[in-house]
Amino acid sequence: MAKKKHKHEEHVNLERWLVSYADFITLLFIVFLILFSMSAVDAAKFQALKESFQQVTGSGSSLVMPAPGSTSTPSANINTGASKKKNDIAAEKEKFEQIKKKLEEYAQSKGIEKNVIINIDQNGVNVTVTGTILFANGDATLQPAAKAIVKDMFNIINTIDNPIRIEGHTDNIPIRTAQFPSNWELSTARSTNLIRYLIEEYNFNPKRLSVGAYGEYHPVAPNGTPADRAKNRRVEIMILSSQSPIDKTPKSGEH
Known part of the structure; x- marks a missing residue:
């Protein structure tokens, strides 16, 4: 009789969760940094954070909002321009x-x-x-x-x-x-x-x-x-x- 070959048990990677956990911790860390920067209302620090985030992710400009009170806030510019035009008229x-x-x-x-x-x-x-x-x-x-x-x-x-x-x-x-x-x-x-x-x-x-x-x-x-x-x-x-x-x-x- 032919001998039956023993199948090796597949090795289960018990550490895969660490990858997701690390991503989660990184994102959570970024969120807390953004909240801290916004609470400080420091335009210079916020811009530095934004630039650092852009270097890390390559897409910071779309994820990080302009600094509070910044003249670059689109809605503020639009509202100010519309209000001025209305007053002029x-x-x-x-x-x-x-x-x-x-x-x-x-x-x-x-x-x-x-x-x-x-x-x-x-x-x-x-x-x-x-x-x-x-x-x-x-x-x-x-x-x-x-x-x-x-x-x-x-x-x-x-x-x-x-x-x-x-x-x-x-x-x-x-x-x-x-x-x-x-x-x-x-x-x-x-x-x-x-x-x-x-x-x-x-x-x-x-x-x-x-x-x-x-x-x-x-x-x-x-x-x-x-x-x-x-x-x-x-x-x-x-x-x-x-x-x-x-x-x-x-x-x-x-x-």
Whole structure:
């Protein structure tokens, strides 16, 4: 009979638990170090710990939080930026309300409140001057009486350093002269002449200014009556908000 071979018993490694135990103790040690560092609120020590941990694990930046109170805390930066923006918008809106009130009081004092309309919208403060307050019919030269009005109004407008946009509009009555072949040229000349006047007479910073011209194509009323056509012959002076979707010139503190 063949002899049966004896199977050797497998050797059981009774020390495997030591590996897991060592990992556990190491992680526990790191946790206590982090808690101690956070309680001390010492940014320099915390940074040193973070760098040491990065060298050991190679991933410390994702596991170790920024030091308490550190400027590198993302949520703190986001909240601070959002809060500042909200405060800036609120301050700008309050300033716009003050300008609107002063312009309305000025228009009433001069008896031109029917021709000077002030509104606040998403673009900022919109000052609409209609009729012949600034320019005679078919002309783009500032009238003598208009210069005093412009001066007074811009003393109020210029209390804020936001960009200014000036837009010219006409009624639908065609004009064909050597100077103005169409209403396009007339509306352009009116807005640009007002801008030139501000720059030349009051040293207004050109970087704050922009111009638009729309001819007869953006009416605010039907052109069926003289009164409605007078509403469409207008210049709009816009104090642009920092939130305005309209393209803006850079802000500047110089006037």
